[in-house]
Amino acid sequence: MSIGERVFDLSRRQVLSGLTGLAVVPAVMRTAGRWLDRPSFDLSGAEPRVDLVSTGQAVAVIVNEEPSSALVVEAVEVLQHVVERASGARLRVVGPGEPFSEPAAVRVGRGPRAGAVLANAGITLQKEEFWTSATANEVIVVGADADPGAASSSVVTRTPATLWGVQRLLDDWLGVRWLWPGEAGTVVPHSLDIAIGDHEGVHRPALLTRQLRNQLTAGHLKATNKWLTTSELAKLNAEYFRWAETHHMGAREAITARHSFGTWWGRFGSDHPDWFAEPPAGSDYEQPWPQPDRVKLRLSNPDVADQIIADWRAAGRPATYAVTPNDSTGFDTSPATMAMDYPLNQAALTVWAGKGKLATRYVKFWNSLLTRMRCRAAGRVAARTGVRVLRGGTTVGSGGPGQRRNCARHGACSLESDRLAGLV
Numbered sequence: 001m002s003i004g005e006r007v008f009d010l011s012r013r014q015v016l017s018g019l020t021g022l023a024v025v026p027a028v029m030r031t032a033g034r035w036l037d038r039p040s041f042d043l044s045g046a047e048p049r050v051d052l053v054s055t056g057q058a059v060a061v062i063v064n065e066e067p068s069s070a071l072v073v074e075a076v077e078v079l080q081h082v083v084e085r086a087s088g089a090r091l092r093v094v095g096p097g098e099p100f101s102e103p104a105a106v107r108v109g110r111g112p113r114a115g116a117v118l119a120n121a122g123i124t125l126q127k128e129e130f131w132t133s134a135t136a137n138e139v140i141v142v143g144a145d146a147d148p149g150a151a152s153s154s155v156v157t158r159t160p161a162t163l164w165g166v167q168r169l170l171d172d173w174l175g176v177r178w179l180w181p182g183e184a185g186t187v188v189p190h191s192l193d194i195a196i197g198d199h200e201g202v203h204r205p206a207l208l209t210r211q212l213r214n215q216l217t218a219g220h221l222k223a224t225n226k227w228l229t230t231s232e233l234a235k236l237n238a239e240y241f242r243w244a245e246t247h248h249m250g251a252r253e254a255i256t257a258r259h260s261f262g263t264w265w266g267r268f269g270s271d272h273p274d275w276f277a278e279p280p281a282g283s284d285y286e287q288p289w290p291q292p293d294r295v296k297l298r299l300s301n302p303d304v305a306d307q308i309i310a311d312w313r314a315a316g317r318p319a320t321y322a323v324t325p326n327d328s329t330g331f332d333t334s335p336a337t338m339a340m341d342y343p344l345n346q347a348a349l350t351v352w353a354g355k356g357k358l359a360t361r362y363v364k365f366w367n368s369l370l371t372r373m374r375c376r377a378a379g380r381v382a383a384r385t386g387v388r389v390l391r392g393g394t395t396v397g398s399g400g401p402g403q404r405r406n407c408a409r410h411g412a413c414s415l416e417s418d419r420l421a422g423l424v
C-alpha cells in the first residue's frame with residue numbers, strides 16, 4: 001500500500017480528518033487515475049499568446065531572476081516540473097543575464113525586466129501581492145515573497161507570492177488543479193501545446209488571514225505514529241505545507257481568535273451567574289459546564305454584550321477583537337437566546353450539546369457588537385470593519401484607516417452593506 005493510500009485509509013478512521021478541512025472518501029483515490037488522464041485543457045485558440053511548448057517541443061526558456069532566493073527557486077522548479085508533466089517537454093532554466101536562443105522566456109522573480117514593467121505600470125507590490133503578465137514572447141512572474149524563517153508545525157508562516165503567481169498561470173492556462181497534498185492529488189491535463197494568453201495584473205488573496213490546522217502534528221493524534229514511519233510523516237508534512245501554500249494559506253495581518261471567554265467564569269461566575277448559558281429545563285446539568293474555561297455565554301442577556309464592550313474599550317478599542325465561543329458543549333437554552341435561532345423550536349438538549357443550528361444567534365450577536373463598537377468609534381477613521389469568521393475563531397473589527405462613520409448624525413451606524421446577514 002502506498003503512502004497516499006495509507007493516508008486515505010487513515011482518513012476513514014478520522015485520524016487525519018482535519019488535514020485539509022475536507023471530507024475525503026476512498027472513491028477519490030479510485031477515480032484519480034481517470035482525472036489525471038482526462039482530455040487536454042485546450043486554450044490553443046487564445047490570441048495573442050506566448051508559446052511555451054509547441055507540438056511537444058520546448059520553445060521557451062525559464063529565467064530565474066533571483067537564484068539566491070529559495071522561494072523563487074521553488075517557483076521555478078514547480079513551473080518546470082508541471083510543464084514537463086503536462087507536455088513531456090522540459091523547459092531549460094538559465095540565470096539572470098545568461099544568453100538563450102529560445103524564442104520566448106518566462107522570467108520568474110525580481111529582475112530588471114520585472115522592475116521596468118512594474119515601474120511602467122506605476123505599481124509597487126505590497127504584502128502578499130504578485131504580478132503576472134504575458135506579452136511579446138515574454139512572461140513575467142514576480143511576487144512580494146516573505147519567509148520569517150521560524151516555521152510552525154501546524155500553520156503556514158511563509159508568503160511564497162512568486163510561487164502563487166506561477167500557480168496562477170498553471171491554473172488559468174494549463175487547467176492544473178491541486179485537490180489534496182502530494183503528487184497524486186495534483187491534476188495536470190496533458191497537452192502537446194502550452195501557451196500563456198496575453199494579460200497583465202496584480203493579484204493577492206482576498207482574505208486577510210487564511211489558515212487550516214495541520215492535524216498531522218496535533219498532539220492528540222498520537223495514533224498517527226502507529227501508522228506512519230518518521231520519514232513518511234515528514235514527507236506528508238512537507239506535502240501538506242506545499243499544498244496549503246498553493247491554496248494561499250497564510251496571513252497579511254496577524255489575527256488571533258481562539259477561545260475568548262476562558263476566564264469569564266472566574267471573573268463573573270459568582271456575581272453574575274445569569275451571564276452564562278442556562279441548562280435545559282429539568283436536566284441535571286450545572287454551571288460551570290463542562291469546566292470553568294469552557295462555559296458558554298447567555299447571548300440574549302444585554303449585560304454580556306455590555307461587558308464585552310467594556311473589555312474592548314479597556315483594551316484600547318483595537319481594530320480586531322476576538323469574540324470566539326469557548327470549545328465543547330453547554331450552549332445556552334434560555335428562551336430568549338433560543339428565540340434568536342433559526343429554525344426556532346429546536347430541542348433544548350440538542351442545542352445544549354452543540355448539535356443544533358446555532359449560527360444565526362451568533363451572527364446576530366456579533367453584528368450587535370459590531371454596531372456598538374462602530375458607534376463608539378464615531379468621529380474616528382474606521383475601515384476594515386466587519387465580522388471576520390475564521391476556522392476556529394471569530395473576531396469583530398471596528399477601527400483602522402479608511403471610512404468615517406457619524407453615529408450622532410444617523411442615530412445608529414448603517415451597516416447593511418458589510419454586515420453578516422447569516423451563515424450557511
